Amino acid sequence: DAGVTQSPTHLIKTRGQQVTLRCSPKSGHDTVSWYQQALGQGPQFIFQYYEEEERQRGNFPDRFSGHQFPNYSSELNVNALLLGDSALYLCASSLSGRPTDTQYFGPGTRLTVL
Amino acid sequence: AQSVTQLGSHVSVSEGALVLLRCNYSSSVPPYLFWYVQYPNQGLQLLLKYTSAATLVKGINDFEAEFKKSETSFHLTKPSAHMSDAAEYFCAVTTTDSWGKLQFGAGTQVVVTP
Numbered sequence: 001d002a003g004v005t006q007s008p009t010h011l012i013k014t015r016g017q018q019v020t021l022r023c024s025p026k027s028g029h030d031t032v033s034w035y036q037q038a039l040g041q042g043p044q045f046i047f048q049y050y051e052e053e054e055r056q057r058g059n060f061p062d063r064f065s066g067h068q069f070p071n072y073s074s075e076l077n078v079n080a081l082l083l084g085d086s087a088l089y090l091c092a093s094s095l096s097g098r099p100t101d102t103q104y105f106g107p108g109t110r111l112t113v114l
Numbered sequence: 115a116q117s118v119t120q121l122g123s124h125v126s127v128s129e130g131a132l133v134l135l136r137c138n139y140s141s142s143v144p145p146y147l148f149w150y151v152q153y154p155n156q157g158l159q160l161l162l163k164y165t166s167a168a169t170l171v172k173g174i175n176d177f178e179a180e181f182k183k184s185e186t187s188f189h190l191t192k193p194s195a196h197m198s199d200a201a202e203y204f205c206a207v208t209t210t211d212s213w214g215k216l217q218f219g220a221g222t223q224v225v226v227t228p
Contacts, residue, residue, distance in 0.1 A: 004157070031214070033215070033216075040221075041221070042206075042220050043158070043204070043216070043218050045215045045216060045217070048213065048214065055213060056213050056215050058215070090157055094214060097214040098213070098214060099209060099210055099212060101214060102160050103160075103214065103216065105157035105158040107155075107157045108157050
């Protein structure tokens with residue numbers, strides 16, 4: 001059973017560019033959450049998608065947007081990249097997004113903004 | 115709003131010695147608490163979780179944690195450290211009205227010495 005997969009593994013962009021990160025959830029999971037983990041810090045919640053809609057959002061600007069497809073895979077888009085957007089972006093999936101559900105994390109996408 | 119505080123950003127422990135990682139939470143409603151481990155260049159893996167059943171929770175690799183409401187704590191322990199336990203550990207909290215939005219602590223880096 002494949003776990004959560006993310007692509008690409010690494011990405012280098014320059015300031016002002018746009019980036020799209022992709023995530024495939026664990027089989028049977030319908031909820032996808034995205035987290036940003038800056039170097040030396042804990043992950044910060046960006047948003048959560050359930051049934052193709054954004055159900056919850058953290059304290060991130062509108063430059064961060066997402067999408068969930070009918071097969072439950074998800075994309076994270078970041079526009080007008082800033083140096084401070086350099087981080088590890090983690091995708092997590094769960095059965096339904098209930099608070100007691102275990103969230104399974106992918107290996108992450110390392111984004112470097114120059 | 116809820117939050118967690120992890121005491122000690124770095125912990126050094128001898129192989130075979132007790133591992134104790136401290137986590138205190140803040141929440142105005144009953145919390146659900148999680149411990150995750152992150153190995154270098156990898157995503158997060160769940161060690162254990164508290165979901166309001168037993169207050170003493172046993173996880174993988176002989177880790178356990180005890181939920182103490184009076185102390186607002188959820189400390190992680192392991193009786194005997196192995197070299198393979200060297201990693202970063204994160205405590206996280208969520209609540210019923212957060213729909214699985216995890217609020218993470220800053221993490222504790224564990225170093226195991228022979």
